[in-house]
Amino acid sequence: MRILIIGASSYIGARLYLDLKRKFEVVQGTYNSNPLLTNLIPLDARDSASMMDVVKRARPDVIIDVVANPDAKWCADHQKEAQDINVNTAKNAADAANAVKAKLIYISSLAARNPVNVYAKTKLDAEAEAKNAKYGWLILRPGHVIGMSPNTVNERYFNNIIKDAKNNNESILDSSAKLNPTWVGHISEVIAFAINNNVYGAVVPIVSNALRSRYDLARDLFGKFGFKLLPRDEHRDTFGGLVDDSELRRLRMPTYSYPEIIAKVQSEVKRNYPSLVPAEQSRREDL
Numbered sequence: 001m002r003i004l005i006i007g008a009s010s011y012i013g014a015r016l017y018l019d020l021k022r023k024f025e026v027v028q029g030t031y032n033s034n035p036l037l038t039n040l041i042p043l044d045a046r047d048s049a050s051m052m053d054v055v056k057r058a059r060p061d062v063i064i065d066v067v068a069n070p071d072a073k074w075c076a077d078h079q080k081e082a083q084d085i086n087v088n089t090a091k092n093a094a095d096a097a098n099a100v101k102a103k104l105i106y107i108s109s110l111a112a113r114n115p116v117n118v119y120a121k122t123k124l125d126a127e128a129e130a131k132n133a134k135y136g137w138l139i140l141r142p143g144h145v146i147g148m149s150p151n152t153v154n155e156r157y158f159n160n161i162i163k164d165a166k167n168n169n170e171s172i173l174d175s176s177a178k179l180n181p182t183w184v185g186h187i188s189e190v191i192a193f194a195i196n197n198n199v200y201g202a203v204v205p206i207v208s209n210a211l212r213s214r215y216d217l218a219r220d221l222f223g224k225f226g227f228k229l230l231p232r233d234e235h236r237d238t239f240g241g242l243v244d245d246s247e248l249r250r251l252r253m254p255t256y257s258y259p260e261i262i263a264k265v266q267s268e269v270k271r272n273y274p275s276l277v278p279a280e281q282s283r284r285e286d287l
């Protein structure tokens with residue numbers, strides 16, 4: 001099974017690239033501005049001819065499209081550009097998939113279920129584009145993604161908290177809006193399951209049956225490591241409420257409970273950042 005990952009330099013895409021390489025023939029990954037991993041090739045996915053060229057050379061059976069600008073404020077301030085990066089790239093991916101008879105797996109967002117802002121609208125529109133992949137499409141909607149990625153630099157929730165801890169800084173986190181947490185490794189597992197079992201034609205939320213604020217989630221993840229975490233009520237809205245894993249279950253895909261994803265991410269932190277974990281606690285955990 002030949003896999004092409006568009007946006008393999010992203011926080012989520014880089015993790016998918018490494019996880020899926022262990023299970024499939026990942027023939028190519030692309031980046032736009034950040035050549036994060038060796039062997040990635042450059043691609044501006046807004047350019048349909050470049051997308052077609054990369055896809056025709058890679059001859060994938062499955063294309064995984066992770067491209068977006070996920071910064072909601074940036075999208076609100078740059079609506080035309082947001083449309084171009086978040087929607088037109090998905091159209092180009094679907095067209096290119098059709099040209100080589102590949103299936104398309106599009107990484108969307110839970111935000112698409114409740115398109116109250118420009119970012120969310122572009123994700124929903126991109127889903128519609130992805131559904132034009134006529135040899136098979138699968139749309140995955142992660143919630144608030146946590147966990148280790150080879151991309152440690154992008155300004156993502158998990159990366160930012162690790163950065164603060166390394167610099168011995170406090171992490172100040174919103175305690176108002178409640179989000180559905182998703183473990184990044186769960187996305188890889190769902191994709192592997194879909195490819196192995198030929199599960200397409202569905203829109204699947206990848207969630208852990210929990211709703212937590214950024215602060216509460218950080219406390220559950222990092223409190224035991226002694227990270228300095230401070231709540232701040234930013235009076236943000238909770239959009240949409242709890243999403244359950246019934247679609248994952250219906251499709252017999254892997255599921256994880258909230259305590260399980262917390263344990264997964266904590267063990268990633270211990271493995272990758274041992275200096276951030278109190279030695280005494282690691283020993284106790286090992287018993």
Ligand SMILES: NC(=O)c1ccc[n+]([C@@H]2O[C@H](COP(=O)([O-])OP(=O)(O)OC[C@H]3O[C@@H](n4cnc5c(N)ncnc54)[C@H](OP(=O)(O)O)[C@@H]3O)[C@@H](O)[C@H]2O)c1
Pocket residue numbers: 006007008009010011012013031032033034035043044045046066067068069070085089107108109110123141142143144145146151154156
């Ligand atoms: N992180 C989350 O909590 C979360 C939650 C739900 C859904 N998602 C979705 O998951 C996907 C990845 O999110 P992320 O957090 O990993 O984002 P990210 O780290 O900001 O990565 C965005 C990716 O898009 C690429 N890109 C941007 N413009 C491009 C262009 N013109 N052509 C080709 N590639 C381009 C970037 O490449 P370069 O960096 O090389 O420029 C990067 O690989 C997005 O679709 C996002 O909507 C994320």
